[in-house]
Amino acid sequence: MKRRDFLETFFSLFVKGALLSTAGYMYAKYIEPRRLTVRRYEIVHPLIPKSFDGCRLLQFSDVHIGYHYTVRHFQQVVERMNDLKPHLICFTGDLLDEPNKYAHVDAITSLLSQLHAPLGKFCIYGNHDHGGYGTDIYKRMMHTSGFRLLVNEWVSVKRGSEQIVIAGLDDFMLGKPNFAKTVQQLPKETYTIALIHEPDLVTQASVYPFHLQLSGHSHGGQIQLPWIGPLVTPPLAKQYVEGFYDVEQLTLYVNRGLGTTRMPFRFLTPPELTLFTLKAGL
Template sequence: MHRIETAKMTRRTFLKKLTRTGFVTALATSFAYGYARWIEPSHLTVTHHTLSHPLIPKAFNGVKLLQFSDLHLGHYYSLERFYRIIAHINELRPDLVVFTGDLLHEANRYPDTEAVAEALAGIRAPLGKFSVYGNHDHGGYGTDIYRRLMERAGFRVLVNEHVLVRRGRQAIAVAGGDDMMLGRPDWAKMIAGIPPATYTIALVHEPDGAVETCRYPIHVQLSGHSHGGQIQLPFIGPLITPPLSERYYEGFYRVGGLVLYVNRGLGTTRVPLRFFSPPELTLFSLIHR
């Protein structure tokens, strides 16, 4: 009789533990989803870094370059949030601003291109504003829409070309390649005519393009596209990364003699979630050494 009662208590205890575990698991899952859906995507981070090199002209010592990327406006990314980003960029008082692709999620379906152009035009950058195509900028018949929008906003759209940014008599080069997935990138054309020993920064949307970029006299590549993995797990890393960002997906890398920086972007793609990969603005200080 005693053994039967003990068995009943054991089953009851087991069922209680099972119910408690299920409740805690459901609660944790709900919290994680709520955090990834509503909190982290709105938690903007500003990362500050230094780019130092002997070829950075002394006239550029202390110049601030701001990179932003991958807004995906229209894909769960509102104009109101976008306006806050523009205000934040201006608060950082950059000298140069670069955008590394994927502005609109579906350009031919986005209804507020004029408002976006007007907002981007409000970014202040005395040494210039430059951008390149991402795959979403070419996709959805967006190639011409993106170019017109960015040019109205005062951005120079670089497609396998470069500009010399001057400060006094000294200059650095900002080069831009076409998108690797839907465009026709040409690295040799991108840097053709850059004077020897000119410090050169290349904008290439897909970070894995660094494998090709490092073969040329380019010192830094700035990329986006990966969203930092968008959903990362501790000790595991990103669950899914887009094509051409499997090798390099977040932060600094050294690829041969090239320095690569991968920005986590601002918006989301595929699913409107971010987990351990908050949206990012990156502010670089150029230092002559």
């Protein structure tokens, strides 16, 4: 190859690489983080009562408001959640990225109060909810907005004379989780959904009488590459990153979350809401 041809080829490849890198950067920072997806699944189990057949449970997670995620962004998501008309709403942690530094707590509390779910709204602590001296801030926000904050406890959700159970564990990184306390006096042969922020705790949860574990924390890795998968996942989200897993008798679902943290990018891991429709099994 002549020197001129070599330089032309090199320059052409350089320009194409630069354009591709710029396009990838712009997409990962400005486009995919706003490409909200709604994933819909049916959950069939013989312990789901007939009166709960068709009940819609909406999970959202890891909003990280304050880190490139604004009040306006969350308002749009709240409107989308209400459009889905859930019967139950479960939030699996990490509402504000740094609670003690966030200036619009009242605005977010007002938006959370606008979420409608006739059978109840439930939540747990994530590590960011405890971090930044946020424990009391988060607790006050969720209580004011009508959410039931579950900390190593369970609550019965009734429809007529039948019930299911929602249990919630404290965060495993910065809280004081206690499985034994959580399952005290748990009614036997009752379909039980466990809210646990970090998904890798499913191996411990699987020895308890839970049937479905809902988690977040991983963000789906935030950045995934084809044939490689997620580049980085946080502690306690190394093994279970996104979607469904079966561990012993327990089904785990890991939600990719809504926001970002540490890096304001998403690539091949768009933000999600998850809508589960409960089905009474035979």
